Amino acid sequence: MKRTLKVAVFVFIFALITGIVEVAGISAASKKTPAKPKISVKVTDDNVKVTIKKTKNAEGYEIYIKDPDTSDYKKSATVEKNGKAKRTYTISGLSEGAYKIKVRAYNGTIYSKFSSVKKAVVRSVYDFSDVEQGDIISFGRYEQDNVSKNGKENIEWVVLSKSKKGLLLMSRYILDVKPFHSVDEGTVWEKSTLRSWLNKDFYGTAFNDTEKSMIKKQTISNKENDSKSLGGKNTKDKVFLLSVEDTNNTAYGFNDESEYYDITARSAATKYALSKGLIALSSSDNINYGTADGEPSSIWWLRDPGLTGIRGTGIDGQGEYLTNIPYVSTEVGVRPVIFISLKS
Secondary structure (H helix, E strand, C coil): CHHHHHHHHHHHHHHHHHCCCCECCECCCCCCCCCCCCEEEEEECCEEEEEECCCCCCCEEEEEEECCCCCCCEEEEEECCCCCCCEEEEECCCCCEEEEEEEEEEECCEECCCCCCEEEEECCCCCCCCCCCCCEEEEEEECCCCCHHHCCEEEEEEEEEECCCEEEEEECCECEECCCCCCCCCCCHHHCHHHHHHHHHHHHHHCCHHHHHHECCEEECCCCCCCCCCCCCCEEECCECCCCCHHHCHHHCCCCCCCCCCHHHCECECHHHHHCCCCCECCCCCCCCECCCCCEEECEEEEEECCCCCEEEEECCCCCEEEEEECCCCCCEECCEEEEECCC
């Protein structure tokens, strides 16, 4: 009896390895080769939407893209969606040029043949010739709705001024929350960690290559304040912050009456910025913190030194100046400023 049991166990193991028997109703050899996917592409601005039709035996898909200046395809995304449903995926932030896209389906470790190659031509969408001061334009992309899985959102900018050379822009909303400096000590814009973050991390994340080529360095004047706190050396920056003087400039759309709570200087924040600790100020019967669009406002940084030289400046929820903000504060928002060229 024992001999028969041993033989039976050996036969079962051999059958399991060779895929003759099923365990829990699933055969080791039950995976089938997915059908060759059929795809279509649609270009909108600097985005390409890839639509994959229902594909038999597909557990998911791999999307490959070839840039205009490269000879090889690279995998852009893996999309987990079975073949019973149509699937769309958007490739965002592409520079101008002609791209090639192909897709293959997978079922476990079994892959289909690649789909037919589709061509997607991204053209320049940055014609701002008709833009005027005070207009809102889209340029660059940054996380804003605090849902990372759907990609970054277009950044909206307020046109502060327009000249023959280009546009001076400030983000319409507070985009992020950062301390002005990482160390609790006196500093100036030139040496601040916020300046470094804006010109490296933010600049590298928010703009594609075409957009970066349009952003021009500006000479930034860093004056001492009314209390003679030093502003530091002038700097050359691609991304910067406004000064107190800038927010008194009516040509930029601000109100310069010192005793007026300037609604034009108030700013709402994105959901992403609020998720990082920024406070949206709620209005009451006595105090109005609403922006011109009726949204709750939040505090945001300026680049000037504060009254003591060891604190910073910003705009509060009523559009007034704050001059005693600790440089290490993590409850103050950032509204980046850039200058983009209108010349090709």
